[in-house]
Amino acid sequence: MATNTLVLLLNQNYEPLNVCHVRRALVLIDKGKAEMVENGAGIFRTTSRIFHLPTVVRLRYHVRRPLPMRRLTRREAFIRDKYRCQYCGNEVRPLTLDHVVPRVRGGKHEWENVVTACMGCNHRKAGRTPREAGMTLLSKPTRPSTTPYSLFVPYLESRTEWRKFVFAD
Numbered sequence: 001m002a003t004n005t006l007v008l009l010l011n012q013n014y015e016p017l018n019v020c021h022v023r024r025a026l027v028l029i030d031k032g033k034a035e036m037v038e039n040g041a042g043i044f045r046t047t048s049r050i051f052h053l054p055t056v057v058r059l060r061y062h063v064r065r066p067l068p069m070r071r072l073t074r075r076e077a078f079i080r081d082k083y084r085c086q087y088c089g090n091e092v093r094p095l096t097l098d099h100v101v102p103r104v105r106g107g108k109h110e111w112e113n114v115v116t117a118c119m120g121c122n123h124r125k126a127g128r129t130p131r132e133a134g135m136t137l138l139s140k141p142t143r144p145s146t147t148p149y150s151l152f153v154p155y156l157e158s159r160t161e162w163r164k165f166v167f168a169d
């Protein structure tokens with residue numbers, strides 16, 4: 001069995017909640033905590049039973065869960081900035097994180113003060129503000145929003161059967 005097959009986990013009200021491995025989905029079903037909404041990932045046989053492998057399952061109870069905050073990491077910042085230096089616009093590796101207002105000048109380590117920068121631009125800007133360095137940001141850095149949509153969208157290219165649950169209105 002392909003235990004790493006991914007399953008879309010829906011809340012009781014059919015809102016997409018998470019993505020889990022098929023093994024966890026089967027455990028949830030087996031314990032009566034979830035029900036199969038769609039199968040189609042094939043079957044799994046034991047000596048005595050045949051299981052249809054789910055692609056979508058729904059919890060039988062409602063989970064209240066706030067949307068996770070995006071943690072400010074290098075990777076998340078690069079993703080937000082689409083792996084593009086926010087000063088010169090190039091996608092030159094290696095990329096670095098630049099504090100727009102340098103930390104030694106009181107700039108905070110927060111989404112609104114951090115941008116992706118190539119080594120060259122980071123070095124040129126050094127301990128100055130963009131204005132002092134005569135450099136312009138491509139866009140004002142903001143905290144990326146987290147929506148159910150943004151959580152599931154990376155999967156929708158390959159998991160077309162999930163789309164109607166993610167985009168349900």
Ligand SMILES: [Zn+2]
Pocket residue numbers: 085086087088089090117118119120121122
């Ligand atoms: Zn650059």
